[in-house]
Amino acid sequence: MDTTAAPAYTIGECARRSGFTMDTLRYYERIGLIGDIARTATGQRRFSDDHLEWLGVLKCLRDTGMPVEQMHRFATLVRAGDHTVAERIALLEAHKEAVDARMDDLAAKRDYLLGKIDYYRSLP
Amino acid sequence: MDTTAAPAYTIGECARRSGFTMDTLRYYERIGLIGDIARTATGQRRFSDDHLEWLGVLKCLRDTGMPVEQMHRFATLVRAGDHTVAERIALLEAHKEAVDARMDDLAAKRDYLLGKIDYYRSLP
DNA sequence: CTAGGACCTGGAGTGGACTCCAACGCAAAC
């Protein structure tokens, strides 16, 4: 028999570990970004390691600027099963392109900023 | 005498050249990010090349994620005259640091994304 | 002269993503 308890995190612990606030976690559950969260007999959420991993994905997508709606589409694909893998790749690739473009733009504007700073430094 | 007319752009032309919408330009004027816009006798705005240059700065700051309120502080410093140059440098440097941090974070998350894509690609 | 487009104002509305609240139940440390 298995005496190892599967780790189950309270929403507070999950917030601490995932980097989302408790409110955001509840919000994400509500809008369908996180599914199948276990509950204790009294109704408290218990998150699993799988959830934490998924939240890591969500955090990555969100922090790179993916709109919540697109994350929702991705979550739907993941939930739909293996036959959506090609579509998931397409979505992630498109997003990666967007991130690359954003990084290029940031780099250019950072340089402009540096020039401005240098100019101010050059003043008498 | 000087027969060269100083270029004066309508708000539409200025929008086209600056990358802001007309509404945003009016909004920025209203909240004090742009000062001293000339008007025709009938009240239409006429932007100058100096404005376009300043709008370039604003666009750079905005597109690199500076909140409007901080841009406003910067605009105030610029308007206050040369004795604020040190403070302007400090503000821009702090912002540059923020941009660098953002870029590092994006790069890391982009790699995570690539890993995810590769994983999906590796599936049977 | 006239039609169509560009511009004006003040103020209201939008969208996205949370974030907060009241009023309550449950947990666990001492």
Add this chain to the structure above:
DNA sequence: GTTTGCGTTGGAGTCCACTCCAGGTCCTAG
């Protein structure tokens, strides 16, 4: 066993940065 604090809900509120609108004036090409 009681206090402190974590968790619950549904719904309302917030924040930011615009964005849109009505109802008007003005400009310019034909």
